[in-house]
Structures are given as C-alpha cells and as structure tokens.
Amino acid sequence: MKMILLGAPGAGKGTQAEIISKTLGIPTISTGNILRAAIKNGTPIGLKAKEFMDQGKLVPDEVIIGVITERLAEADCANGYILDGVPRTLPQADALEAAGVHFDAVVSIEISDEEIEKRMTGRRTCLNCGATYHIVAAPSKIEGVCDNCGEALAQRKDDKPETVRARLVTYHAETEPLKNYYAKRGVLKMVDNQPTIPATNQAIMAALGK
Numbered sequence: 001m002k003m004i005l006l007g008a009p010g011a012g013k014g015t016q017a018e019i020i021s022k023t024l025g026i027p028t029i030s031t032g033n034i035l036r037a038a039i040k041n042g043t044p045i046g047l048k049a050k051e052f053m054d055q056g057k058l059v060p061d062e063v064i065i066g067v068i069t070e071r072l073a074e075a076d077c078a079n080g081y082i083l084d085g086v087p088r089t090l091p092q093a094d095a096l097e098a099a100g101v102h103f104d105a106v107v108s109i110e111i112s113d114e115e116i117e118k119r120m121t122g123r124r125t126c127l128n129c130g131a132t133y134h135i136v137a138a139p140s141k142i143e144g145v146c147d148n149c150g151e152a153l154a155q156r157k158d159d160k161p162e163t164v165r166a167r168l169v170t171y172h173a174e175t176e177p178l179k180n181y182y183a184k185r186g187v188l189k190m191v192d193n194q195p196t197i198p199a200t201n202q203a204i205m206a207a208l209g210k
Helices: 014-026 033-040 046-055 061-072 090-098 113-121 160-176 179-186 197-207
Strands: 002-008 028-030 081-084 105-110 123-126 132-134 188-192
Touching: 002 014, 002 179, 014 046, 014 061, 014 081, 014 113, 014 197, 028 033, 028 061, 033 046, 033 160, 046 061, 061 090, 090 179, 105 179, 105 197, 113 160, 179 188, 188 197
Parallel strands: 002 081, 002 105, 028 081, 105 188
Antiparallel strands: 123 132
C-alpha cells in the first residue's frame, strides 16, 4: 500500500500515520525526518538541502523530491509506505509523478476550519518537558500547570489563532487542489473526521478496504 495522507494542519495526519504504519507494517515517510537524516548522513542531496537551510531558505522542490525518491528506494519501502507532509503543492505532485512515484491511495481527512481552530488554539505545551495538553479534550489536573513536572504551560506561537488561520489559508490555496489532482487519477479517498482517534482510524481503514 503506497499512500499519502492529506488534510489541514491539525487534522491528525501524524497520529493516523503512526497507527496505520503499525497496522499495515509499512514505514511513515515524513519530509522533515528524511531531510534531517539525509543531512546527517551527508548524502549529496542532503548536503544540497543543508546549503539552503543554512541560509534560512526554503528547500526547493527538486531537492525535496530527490530526498524522497532516494528514501523510497530503500528496502523497508518495498511493500509500501505512507507519505506525510509531501506533496504540499501541485508542482510537487507533478515532480513525484515525473520521478515515477505513483500511489495506491490518497486519503484526505475532512475536517472544518472551525474544528481545526478549536483543536489547535486549545493546545497547551509545557515549556520545560514538552508535554502537551488540551484545555477541553485533555486538560492538566491544575490549570496552567504541567502534570509531569509542575512547570508552567503556555500556548505555542504555532497554536495562536492568527497563526492557525494563516496556515489554513495556505492549506486551502496550495494543498487542497491536490484532492482534485488525485481524484482525476482515481485514487482519492475522502474520510470525514470522527469524534475519536480510533473512530477516524476505522473510517480510514474502511476507505482503504482493510
């Protein structure tokens, strides 16, 4: 099963990728992780990516696609994989196709902007140990205090309402058109977000015919 998980920031792609990876026994390929690994291993493409990152620039598509195709050629991807975080744009999708990378399924987790905003702006993170909470879904025992280490909880910049809205605008403009792109190729599966993580996973597995 070669698949992509699509969805707005905060839709739960990372969480679902982790569960699907264990269930199907296939690796999750996260762009951030493989970029870091390629840089650490000093591969030619990794070194090229490092040049851009050291200058504070975005890593260009051809370098990202190069790192991904390099990673997908490894033995553990022979039976399939889950791509998380890429492609983000139509040019990236075209570049993957041109590189001969095709998918069995592209799962889009459907969730409203309102729900995303509620979910992300309610997150609180411990500045000391990194534990995360949610003021509604998973609050700490004492408001504003970490259960693990007793230090203060804060809202990360990424979780502030204005940041969340800006990321959603980018998602709708750049990433959402991928749904139409993969629908035309007959591999898109739209899955409505469910009230719980296991229920969403069940819906995804059903869409995959598993």
